[in-house]
Amino acid sequence: MKEPLRYHSTRHAEPAVPISQAIAAGLAPDGGLYVPERLPSIDPAAFDPHGSLADTAATLLAPFFADDPLTDELAAICTEAFTFDAPLRALPAHPNTMMLELFHGPTSAFKDFGARFLAACLRRLPRNDARPLTILVATSGDTGAAVAAAFHRQPGIRVVILYPDGLVSPRQAHQLGCFGDNVTALRVAGRFDDCQRMVKTALNDTALQAQLPLSSANSISLGRLLPQMSYYAHAAVGWWREHGTPLNFIVPTGNLGNALACLWVRELGLPVGAVRLACNANATLPDYFAGAAYTPREAVATLANAMDVGAPSNFERLRWTFPDENRLRDLLRADSVADATIRQTIATHAHEYGEVFCPHTATAMHRLDRLRDEGDTSPWAVVATAHPAKFESVVEPLIGQRLAVPPALAAMLARSASASPLPATDMALQEWLTTA
Template sequence: MSEPLQYRSTRGARHAAGIEEVIAAGLAPDGGLYVPEALPQLDAADFSAGGSLADTAATLLAPFFRGSSLAHELPAICSEALNFDVPLRPLSYQPDASVLELFHGPSAAFKDVGARFLAACFRRLRRDDDAPLTIVVATSGDTGAAVAAAFHRQPGVRVVILYPDGRVSPRQAHQLGCFGDNVQALRVSGSFDDCQRMAKAALNDAPLQQRVPLSSANSISLGRLLPQMSYYAHASLAWWREHRAPLNFIVPTGNLGNALACVWVREMGLPVGEIHLACNANATLSDYFDGSPYSPRPAIATLANAMDVGAPSNFERLRWTFPHDHELRLQLHAASVDDDAIRDTIVHHAREHGEVFCPHTATAVHLLDGMGVTGLPWAVVSTAHPAKFDSVVEPLIGRKLDVPPALAAMLERPAYAEPMAVSEVALKDWLDQRLGVERAAVAS
């Protein structure tokens, strides 16, 4: 039997960790992101032709969990977490073009895949005598609701969500604050990058970790990133079996986790072709892939708010995958799409083709439209249901959108989010004080 796969930090720390430690910690001790020592290699023949998404995930992820305490549980984890469809739906107006719909989970966004997988792992890793764990999540809109839904009322776990006040859609904000119980939303008077910086500072504070054990469920968590590879593997394998050609993807991206999952599937040897990154007006990535030095910058607010990221965390993992700029720029293409183009794309496709897209998916559709007929099969990755962005989409298309039942149920609940200043100290103090009070109450 092969040795278990080990994981190290993108920042070069010598400490090697197993997958259990990686999932539990979220962030590496030196502040870097965990990566495998090497990406496993697989072949299309390794996968069952008639398998479900959960079956594909179990095969794909088995090498990452080899030799761990979770290895024998992996099929059950995948079945438990990935129990909804991710259909590859043809686009009638464009030959060889499809939409990979990732919004059929509980929170109507692709983040459900990783969040539910992570929660299923935590349920198996935690023991009854473990200290309560607090999962700190920075969200630009969709991650927080998916994590909240996945961990809601899970014993021994509390979720603290930081989101940029006024920079998520009204329905996203309602989702974030509607859970209660073991889920607390904090509306931060800043950008997503501020929220992400505050969360990382708390996770990297060793004395705080001693008092309040913390973990992460952002895409900085490898336990959330790995399962996101499953839908790219599943779609590309299905296409390969039918057409004997790789499937090319256009991925809307902000913090780069979803795009990196696609890249890693291709690097593992599965039939993924070209990968194009659709960015909004936050042009950090598109400028880099156009040849400029990598230069993180403050995020600006756009209609595609879940992608409002000026300093994408997963660029560290992308650089680990391709250490040299010239090599990395050969692997991917990236382009920015401004708000006017997002609006025009939503209006045009609703009017001409009866297709309604969320603002994030519209960035990818805009890139597809600009390509014309390439002769290559393209899949646009649809990251969220348009009804989550009714305040943007409905005025553009001139009608109400049907709301998925799970989202409708969330919107019926009351919602509350506590205000918080942009301050690493403020968050640490809040965690210490609020959760310290809860610990004292439990102890008494």
């Protein structure tokens, strides 16, 4: 029998720790991201063919949590976190084309899965420090609301959300500021990459950590990343049981967390086929996979704002997973989709097929449209990361009609909302944290 998994930093400067410690910390002390010592192998036949998404998650994640204080709680954590489905829905107008809908959670975005799992884990982990734990979140639109909803009014937890002022959709901004109580939204005078840098700097500041216990709920946290594998495993194993073939995925991505979750599922030995990445005009990843050196750059604002990332954090984990750069480039492709093409894809699919997508999902749908034009007839699943009603100011003018708002989103929009301004500097965040 293999030894239970332990977790080390992508930068290898710190000793390996149990998964509960890695989840509690968020970021490794050396600034790297926690990864398992190895990725386990899982037999597709191990999953209950009649099981729910929560059942799939519990089976999938069991090797990652083996011999940890959270082991006995894992099934309950999954049941508590996954109270909504991730349906794999066929698109009738497009043969062999499915949509993996990840927007049926409380904030209408895929981030709900990981945020709720992380919250369920932290609720069960004992803390020796009586002071509240501050969860720092940098968001390009959807992460912050999902984390806020998952931790809202949780005792002993304070959530601080940083988002780029003016660079998220109006409804996203309202969601971020509508919780109150133990949740505070800070609108940063900068871009998402500034918010992400500020959070990482705070988490790496040992003097600040001594004053104020901190953790993270971004996709840099294993507690966010690992549960996101569940919906890919559930969809892929279900497809494999019915059709006997792997299922291919096109994943809209910015910070690489959702895409990495899909790739890890394939590395575990589950029937995931080809994986393609769809990006917006931020071309750090498309340029890299086209052969250029990996070069983070300043993000540019686009219609698919949740993917406005110029320095994707999870690239460190991607390189750990595939240390051979040539193999990595052989395995993956990433395509950049301009705003004009996003608009055209949304409008065309709405008017010709009655299909309505958010701007992020539209980047993936455009990539599949091109594959079909090139003669690809294999089974593909487009990953739908958010409900289009979160981006009504973009989508409604293109489709010529009002969008129905999911009830949970409508309830949030009915609340009052507020956010405090913050300069885009590390010191500004440190001062706010120590004085608020």
